[in-house]
Amino acid sequence: DTAVSQTPKYLVTQMGNDKSIKCEQNLGHDTMYWYKQDSKKFLKIMFSYNNKELIINETVPNRFSPKSPDKAHLNLHINSLELGDSAVYFCASSLSSAGRETQYFGPGTRLLVL
Amino acid sequence: GENVEQHPSTLSVQEGDSAVIKCTYSDSASNYFPWYKQELGKRPQLIIDIRSNVGEKKDQRIAVTLNKTAKHFSLHITETQPEDSAVYFCAASMWGQNFVFGPGTRLSVLP
Numbered sequence: 001d002t003a004v005s006q007t008p009k010y011l012v013t014q015m016g017n018d019k020s021i022k023c024e025q026n027l028g029h030d031t032m033y034w035y036k037q038d039s040k041k042f043l044k045i046m047f048s049y050n051n052k053e054l055i056i057n058e059t060v061p062n063r064f065s066p067k068s069p070d071k072a073h074l075n076l077h078i079n080s081l082e083l084g085d086s087a088v089y090f091c092a093s094s095l096s097s098a099g100r101e102t103q104y105f106g107p108g109t110r111l112l113v114l
Numbered sequence: 115g116e117n118v119e120q121h122p123s124t125l126s127v128q129e130g131d132s133a134v135i136k137c138t139y140s141d142s143a144s145n146y147f148p149w150y151k152q153e154l155g156k157r158p159q160l161i162i163d164i165r166s167n168v169g170e171k172k173d174q175r176i177a178v179t180l181n182k183t184a185k186h187f188s189l190h191i192t193e194t195q196p197e198d199s200a201v202y203f204c205a206a207s208m209w210g211q212n213f214v215f216g217p218g219t220r221l222s223v224l225p
Contacts, residue, residue, distance in 0.1 A: 033212070041201055043158065043215040056212055090157065099207040100146040100165070105157040 003027050006091050006106040013081055014114055021076045021109045023091030029104075031055075031097045032074040034066060035090040037108070043090070049074050050097040081113045116141040118206050120216030127194050128224050135219045137204035138186040144206040147180060147187045148213070153200045161202075162189070194223045 004025045013019055025032060034046040048056035052068040063079045074091060091106040117140040127133045137147075145166035150158040164171045164178045164187065171178050175194075180187040191198055201220050205213040 041152075041218045041220075043203060043218070045212050048212055097210065099209055099211045099213070102148070102160045102163070103213065105159070107157050 004091060004093055004104050004106040006089075006109050008109060009107065010110050010112075012112045012114065015081055015083060017081050018077070018079045019081060019111070020078070021089055021091075021111075023074045023076070023106055025072055025091075025093040025104070025106075027093060027095075027104060029093040029095050030071055031094045032068065032071075033092040033094075033103065034074065034076050035092060035105075037088040037090060039087070047074075047076075048097065055097055083113050086111055086113045116144055116206055116208075116211070116214040118204060118214050118216040120204055120219055122219060123217065124220045124222070126222045126224060129194060129196060131194055133189075133191045133194055133198070133221055133223075135189045135202055135204070135221070136186060137188070137206075137216050138184075139206040139214075140185070141206070141208070142182075142185060143208045145209070146207045147178070148205050148207075149176075149178060149189050150203045150205065150215075151200045152203065152218075158203060191221075194221075196223050196225055199223045 007022050031050045033048045046060045047066045049068045065077045068074045088108045092103040094101045094103045120137045148163035151161045152158040175192050177190045201218045204216040207213045
């Protein structure tokens with residue numbers, strides 16, 4: 001009965017590799033997000049999808065590509081991983097993209113690039 | 115765009131004392147202000163929020179106050195307990211826009 005789930009929980013990989021993180025929500029929400037939390041704990045929005053359509057794409061390198069096969073899933077694919085990509089990546093969802101609603105976060109994926 | 119500042123960055127209090135965390139925002143059009151708590155190794159979770167049509171909201175030991183004129187809002191935790199130790203994030207948003215989070219405050223409640 002987990003509301004927002006992510007896999008994997010931990011990801012250790014070499015520079016230059018390509019990896020994917022998966023996110024699923026069972027709350028029936030229309031909007032999903034990807035956040036990056038760096039070592040200083042800053043929470044920065046990367047992408048926002050509403051009903052499978054991209055609505056926010058902050059200044060993120062195009063090595064990062066989100067994919068939403070349906071409104072319950074938002075995956076993140078990262079090409080040519082770099083050391084600076086090491087961080088915790090959180091998926092989140094909210095009822096809509098109105099911007100005034102609770103966001104429910106997943107447990108996070110801890111990515112370490114060696 | 116919106117910019118949210120948060121102070122202090124770290125805060126230590128004795129168990130039972132009160133803790134106050136302050137945030138300022140730059141865009142006067144922002145009208146929704148949530149607070150999230152993130153325990154060590156866990157996900158951020160909403161603890162309280164306030165909309166711009168009210169000045170204060172309370173939920174048991176936590177309260178949030180909003181001063182729209184000065185563009186700042188504060189989180190107040192009374193009778194702090196060790197389980198209140200966490201990183202607290204404020205955020206600001208407006209209709210149709212995503213949250214802009216503050217940089218976080220690490221609160222330590224000392225027994």
